[in-house]
Amino acid sequence: MTSQAITVDQYINEAPADRREALQKLRKVILENLPEGFQECISYGMIGYVVPHSLYPSGYHCTPELPLPFISFASQKNSINFYHMGMYANPELYEWFVTEYPKHSKQKLDIGKSCFRIKKPENIPFDLIGELVSKVTVQEWITTYESAFKK
Numbered sequence: 552m553t554s555q556a557i558t559v560d561q562y563i564n565e566a567p568a569d570r571r572e573a574l575q576k577l578r579k580v581i582l583e584n585l586p587e588g589f590q591e592c593i594s595y596g597m598i599g600y601v602v603p604h605s606l607y608p609s610g611y612h613c614t615p616e617l618p619l620p621f622i623s624f625a626s627q628k629n630s631i632n633f634y635h636m637g638m639y640a641n642p643e644l645y646e647w648f649v650t651e652y653p654k655h656s657k658q659k660l661d662i663g664k665s666c667f668r669i670k671k672p673e674n675i676p677f678d679l680i681g682e683l684v685s686k687v688t689v690q691e692w693i694t695t696y697e698s699a700f701k702k
Contacts, residue, residue, distance in 0.1 A: 554596045554625075562598055566626040573631065573672030574598075577624055577680065584681040588689035589621060597625035597634070602689055612700060621692055622684060630661075630668040631675065637687045639665030640699040648683055655679040 556562035563574045581600065582591065590603045594617070601618035604610055611617045623634040638645040645664075652660045652667075655676035661668040669675050687695070 554593070556593055556596075559591060559593065559598050562593060570626050570631060570672050573675055574624075574626060576677060577631070577633075577675060580677045580681045581622065581624075581684050584685040585622075586685065586688045590618065592618070594618075594620055594623055597623040599623040600684075602693060606689060607693055619693070619696060621687075627668075630670050631672060632666050632668050633680065634666045635683060636665055637692060637695065638683075640695045641687075644683075644686060647686075648679075651679055651682075652676065 554562050554565060556565055559578065563571055563578070566574055578591075578598065585600055588602065588606055589600045592599050592601055594601055599620055600622040601620050603618050607619045609615060609619075611619050621636050625632050625634075635644075635648075638648055649660065649662065655678060656674060658669070658671075658674045661670075
């Protein structure tokens with residue numbers, strides 16, 4: 552479900568009523584913990600946090616006119632999905648998250664390479680997400696991205 556919203560507030564307001572509070576809280580946790588330099592925006596039809604062109608003029612290698620993506624989250628049909636490109640590119644960060652998750656949730660972890668899905672908003676591990684987003688600075692992300700994805 553890709554949204555046509557053009558602002559983050561519009562995206563949240565258009566989400567199902569039973570998810571709006573959780574999406575607002577998720578946004579707040581991210582903004583409170585995200586290292587300086589990342590920019591909030593709508594990215595790929597989701598709420599995104601990117602490295603702006605002012606800090607990384609090359610942009611995303613797949614679509615250089617777009618800023619370098621880092622984190623996104625979305626209200627999908629059956630879940631709230633949280634995407635963290637750093638977990639995809641950094642196996643140690645991925646393993647840390649997988650190890651820490653059971654300490655923060657009784658729900659089974661539903662995870663892919665860079666995305667995990669939460670079926671019920673009340674099961675979002677906000678503290679864990681706050682810690683996760685604080686772990687990678689803009690410069691660390693650029694370095695990881697260039698070593699993992701740029702040829």
